[in-house]
Amino acid sequence: MNRRTVSVPRSSAFLALGCVGAFTTAPALAAEDTKLTAVAADADTDPSQSDILVNGKRVRADAKAVAPVVNTPRSIVTLDKTIIQQTGSNSLQDALRTIPGITFGAAEGGNPIGDRPFIRGFDSQGSIYVDGVRDLASQSREVFATESVQIVRGSDSTLGGRGSAGGTINIISKMPELRNFGEVDGSFGNAGYKRVTGDLNLKVADSIAFRIEGLWHDQDVAGRDDVYQRRWGVAPSITIGLGTPTRLTASYYYLESHELPDSGLPYRYVCSATVCNAPTTGNVLSQPAIGTFTTLNGQTGTIARSTFYGLTDRDFRNSTTNQATIRVEHDFGSLTLRNTARFSHDEQDYIFTLPDDSNGDVFGIPTIAPGTVDKTTGGVEQVGGGYVWRRGNTRYGYDQSIIDQTDLYGTFDTGSIKHSIAVGTEISWEKDRRGAFVEQTGATISPRCDTTTVSRYYCISLFNPNPNDPWVNTTTDTSNVPTAIVKGLPGSETQNDANTQSIYGFDSITVVPAVIVNVGLRYDRFQSILTPAISTGLTPPAAGVYQIRESRTDRLFNYQLGLVLKPTRETSVYASYATAATPPNSLLGEGREDNALPTTTTTAAGALNQLKVQKTRSYEVGAKASVFHEKLALAVAVFQTDTDNARVAIDANTVAYLGKTRVRGVELTASGTILPGWTIFGGYTYLDPVVTDGGNAALTAPAVGTQAAQVVYVTSVNTGKQVPSTVRNSFTATTNVTLYKRFQVGGSVIYNDRQYGGYADNRTATQTAAGVVTVNPATVVLYREIPGYVRFDARASYDVTKNVTFSVNAQNLTDKVYFSSAYANHYATIAAGRTVFGTVGVKF
Structure with a gap:
């Protein structure tokens, strides 16, 4: 995607209107100038909703966006830099929390730590782009150089290539403009x-x-x-x-x-064919252990x-x-x-x-009797x-x-x-x-906890x-x-x-x-x-x-x-x-x-x-x-x-x-x-x-x-x-x-x-x-x-x-x-x- 370059002056009268670009579902809500707004309002003639005006000429910000959002048969959300700034977001994950329907997965095992957003129920960690180019590396992304973030929801391999089952996230960067x-x-x-x-x-x-x-x-x-x-x-x-x-x-x-x-x-309980310590039968919720909690042996404590x-x-x-x-x-x-x-x-x-x-x-x-001694460490099992x-x-x-x-x-x-x-x-x-x-x-060592491992x-x-x-x-x-x-x-x-x-x-x-x-x-x-x-x-x-x-x-x-x-x-x-x-x-x-x-x-x-x-x-x-x-x-x-x-x-x-x-x-x-x-x-x-x-x-x-x-x-x-x-x-x-x-x-x-x-x-x-x-x-x-x-x-x-x-x-x-x-x-x-x-x- 080409990054925005605007040569028109800003107007404080349209600052608040610029904020609402977070959901770009209608023409020109992110415009910052009355002249620019008037041009962009004619959505049917604009090649793209995210087009901007450069020295009187309209430039398409996204090469693949062949129609304004109002004329695009997809659900598209654009999170503008003003919203990012106003909400105090200091990372991509912070910014994406302002959009409904996006959840986050936790870091997994030996897989790399990084942004892991879910769109429409699908892991979109590998469907993040920067200016239209795939950004595969797992990382925790910043927003200090971000102009806006565009989310296209729904299966989207046509737009971005492999993956993109739930949608894509495209980070549009700040770029030079013809003014000081x-x-x-x-x-x-x-x-x-x-x-x-x-x-x-x-x-x-x-x-x-x-x-x-x-x-x-x-x-x-x-x-x-x-x-x-x-x-x-x-x-x-x-x-x-x-x-x-x-x-x-x-x-x-x-x-x-x-x-x-x-x-x-950690979660409270586990359940498998070898050990299942849920305190009741049937469908059991295992929530994270926080607040007052009582263990199998009757010990009660508080997890802050x-x-x-x-x-x-x-x-x-x-x-x-x-x-x-x-x-x-x-x-x-x-x-x-x-x-x-x-x-x-x-x-x-x-x-x-x-x-x-x-x-x-x-x-x-x-399943293990109290007082059992671990054969590997010689320690008493803490069961x-x-x-x-x-x-x-x-x-x-x-x-x-x-x-x-x-x-x-x-x-x-x-x-x-x-x-x-x-x-x-x-x-x-x-x-x-x-x-x-x-x-x-x-x-x-199995089981993991005994007096030696402690x-x-x-x-x-x-x-x-x-x-x-x-x-x-x-x-x-x-x-x-x-x-x-x-x-x-x-x-x-x-x-x-x-x-x-x-x-x-x-x-x-x-x-x-x-x-x-x-x-x-x-x-x-x-x-x-x-x-x-x-x-x-x-x-x-x-x-x-x-x-x-x-x-x-x-x-x-x-x-x-x-x-x-x-x-x-x-x-x-x-x-x-x-x-x-x-x-x-x-x-x-x-x-x-x-x-x-x-x-x-x-x-x-x-x-x-x-x-x-x-x-x-x-x-x-x-x-x-x-x-x-x-x-x-x-x-x-x-x-x-x-x-x-x-x-x-x-x-x-x-x-x-x-x-x-x-x-x-x-x-x-x-x-x-x-x-x-x-x-x-x-x-x-x-x-x-x-x-x-x-x-x-x-x-x-x-x-x-x-x-x-x-x-x-x-x-x-x-x-x-x-x-x-x-x-x-x-x-x-x-x-x-x-x-x-x-x-x-x-x-x-x-x-x-x-x-x-x-x-x-x-x-x-x-x-x-x-x-x-x-x-x-x-x-x-x-x-x-x-x-x-x-x-x-x-x-x-x-x-x-x-x-x-x-x-x-x-x-x-x-x-x-x-x-x-x-x-x-x-x-x-x-x-x-x-x-x-x-x-x-x-x-x-």
Whole structure:
């Protein structure tokens, strides 16, 4: 996407109207000038809703956006920088919380920590783009250099390529403009909150401009012991040829982060064929352990919201993001040819404590008698509950890519039929390499918690953990020889390479002013190459074992079709159909991937040809309208998304493509000016997300006499359940009111329904001496759940002078205790407490 370049002066009269661009469902709500608003209001003549005016000429900001949003048969949300600033959002995840229907998944096991938004029930971690270019590396993204964020909801592989089952997120960056301006914002608040951002734009010559944004951020996390976040970044860019037919833009983005990762709180209960400690039978909710809690042996204590189970001397997360982009474009009358080339290099190293509940240590283990001595350590098993295993998750690695996109876009007529088109190609090379730090956390000891492991700080008190415990890394879990934490040998690292060649085309066809047909096609050739690890940690490869390289190529064809009917210029009704395809290894290890390639030489053999592409289809109908002279935008969408060929793990060595998911829903949005000086944006989303077929699960019937153990398959516990990491009902509303011209007050309300992380049961299999297998039905079905919540934010600002503004933000105003994401098992992430900070903004 081309970044915005505006050469018209700003007007404070339209500042509030600019805020409501958060839901761009009607013409020109993000305009900042009366002249620009008047031009953009004629939505039918604009090639794109996000078009802007440059020296009197309209420029398409998104090459693939062939129609204004009101004429696009999709649900599209645009979050403007003004909303990001007013809500005090300091990360992409913070900003996305203002949009209903988007939830977040927790960091998963050995997968990288980073932004993991769910759109319409589907993990969109790998469907995030920066200026229209895929940004695959898992990371926690900032917003200091962000102009706006566009969310396209529904299956969207036609637009972005592989993945995109639930939709795409496109971050549009700030870029040079032909005028001089600058802004510095400094914030200070509780929990050590400190943040400084700067934005300087210089008109170097008549057609040359330079812009640079900077960031410094340092904070503890309110309500959480010991957790901190520190980062800094810079984003310079220069454009040559602004206002001319030929333009060259070069930009660079750098972000460096250091933090103590927050592991959240463990769930209360576990349930499996070997241990199920739920206190009752039937359907049992296992929520995170917080507040007053009584264990199996009758011990009662309190888990505070601030409780942190990590280690301050061991846990860390360091990451860097580097992006260099060159964009060249030239206008040929009504057509523009654009080429975008980007090099990215991202690194991430971490060790973080996952408070593990998998052995039943939190509530207790009823299957082991008290006083039992562990044969490995000699310690007495702590089976009565009240303990947490400090599972140390670790990863180091990098992601690197070179991506080149060429687009030809513009408008032309064939007789009386008008076309707004975009055709293009994409070529990319991607590489991901990852390994693990060598550390000892008691993972080889089972059960995990006994008097010995407690003394070594592998297991800690559920009620009173000490993040400053003198934990020492040793050569093995039972050794007393201290050793440094180091990276594993090169042979223990896994590498993924991929190359993609794509061709795509879009056309918005205005048959008559009241009838518009939208068509999009895309073909991708995606080749994934895997080099699995051949050793573990510091253990050298066995004699005669050599690294191998596996390759798989998938050819993907996706399309979208839409029909728009316009009863009036300000209204539209539409229907659309779109597809998405997720090939194996789509994320290259940069996220939680259900459809990954095998990562060991033993499981890889012969497996590549058995893998399938997951298919997704979206059906949607909706309506959009602008009222009050196009000052208030309203929209409604009804949709269904189906996924087939979902990969399910039957056991450690067997996968099948039996999975099916269906998500139905309704989305309502409203944004704009209700009365002069009073703006509002928000919406409501209802989802009915169901795993219609979770595939099978494996149960092992133990050996009896001479009869060997047998494996049988049963229906997955997930079948018929709500899709994890989704909510049925969500609502957001943000409002801003201008009082006495200089004084503004506003606030937000964010509501999310209950969210499930995963499910489990205690079915078992037994057999007779004759080999007759019996499946014993479950007495407990465990639902790992985080409760629903309502969060309130507030803001007030005062323009001291024309160029100086003072504002105060109060996030989570009522200090609500709630959980922001749910892991499939083990733990849930707890949200920050009340965070209040003041900001002084100076413009020049």
